[in-house]
Amino acid sequence: MLYPLRFKKVFIDKIWGGDALENVLGMDIPAGRKIGESWEISAHSHGMSIVENGELAGKTLQEVLDEYKGELVGDKVYNEYKNLFPLLIKYLDVNDRLSIQVHPSDEYAMKHENELGKSESWYVIEASDDAKLILGMKDGMTKEKFVEKAKKNDFDDMFDIKPVKKGDFIDINPGTVHASLEGSILIAEIQENSDVTYRIYDFDREENGVKRELHIDKAAEVIDFGMKVNIISGNLSGAETKKRLVEKKYYTIDKIKLDNTDMEDINGESMIIYSILDGTGKIKYEKGELEIKKGESILIPVNVKVNIEGNLELLRTII
Structure with missing residues (x-):
């Protein structure tokens, strides 16, 4: 898997x-x-x-x-x-x-x-x-x-x-x-x-x-x-936690912020790519977890369910 x-x-x-x-x-x-x-x-x-x-x-x-x-x-x-x-x-x-x-x-x-x-x-x-x-x-x-x-x-x-x-x-x-x-x-x-x-x-x-x-x-x-x-x-204001930055045929990019919270994520159409802009956290999945921090990039294969937690700002890219 x-x-x-x-x-x-x-x-x-x-x-x-x-x-x-x-x-x-x-x-x-x-x-x-x-x-x-x-x-x-x-x-x-x-x-x-x-x-x-x-x-x-x-x-x-x-x-x-x-x-x-x-x-x-x-x-x-x-x-x-x-x-x-x-x-x-x-x-x-x-x-x-x-x-x-x-x-x-x-x-x-x-x-x-x-x-x-x-x-x-x-x-x-x-x-x-x-x-x-x-x-x-x-x-x-x-x-x-x-x-x-x-x-x-x-x-x-x-x-x-x-x-x-x-x-x-x-x-x-x-x-x-x-x-x-x-x-x-x-x-x-x-x-x-x-x-x-x-x-x-x-x-x-x-x-x-x-x-x-x-x-x-x-x-x-x-x-x-x-x-x-x-x-x-691309800045988020107030209680905003997600913002669509671009959507076109090559890819769609969202900016996401987690403030010591968590987010469940899965995509059944394409892989997900996270670019970690700031902060630290964890990606939990069925068989383990992965610590993440600013300056990293993670590929989530299609149909893999993850839970992200921490204090993070990231870009989420899908096709």
Whole structure:
């Protein structure tokens, strides 16, 4: 019988990484590395998750999916995605400017990259007072103007720039130009299982003495120049304990708060994924219990009943 699964973290070095994954989320970061991302639940070849707890410990997420299929993710989900795990769950520590980038749609990515496109959502766990993001293009920017300016390395007056703060939630659809511009930001990210990014500008930074590769032509093909991005508050007010943040074909995300209380949870349509934003608690299930804390992510297989208790804030993601 399947049970709640916790995975070993896959740490990804990034030029813009900082120390918030360790200092804020309590992760045990390898010494001497600049970690920008912790891949929490992933069946992507660039960072494969390995089960950390229980009878399946040591198996990769892909191996578990290959063996259990719809018993893990849900029959409807498995019938649509087959042996491709549909989501990738991360924490991001953006301590410097994140490169200006855009992600393609499924259709474009499958044709040109042979993998899914990337629809993603960001929940801001922490942000410095001066944190600002690039989210979309300014009115009047066309594909032709974009290509002309980008190839001259002229990015002035091109992008919408918005301040962000702790608790903000941003849904980033394919075709949306985005980046961090000022300050630092710690993010819980839910996205499609894809690692396709078209980099537009990287502030002339170098890795190993070489400027990072740009993808201006592909970016121009996939940018939605009219896309506008709304930032909503994910904070709960008063006696509120649950808030729907987004509902779309790729996933649905709720923000949930437990104040030394408990919650029974089960989903008969798809797996559930918890991203623990703050606090500590326990997940109890038929054959045991799992202690959980801030900075962790847990996969609850379809039809597995759990009871969560503690003082917690979390994101609950289903398909």
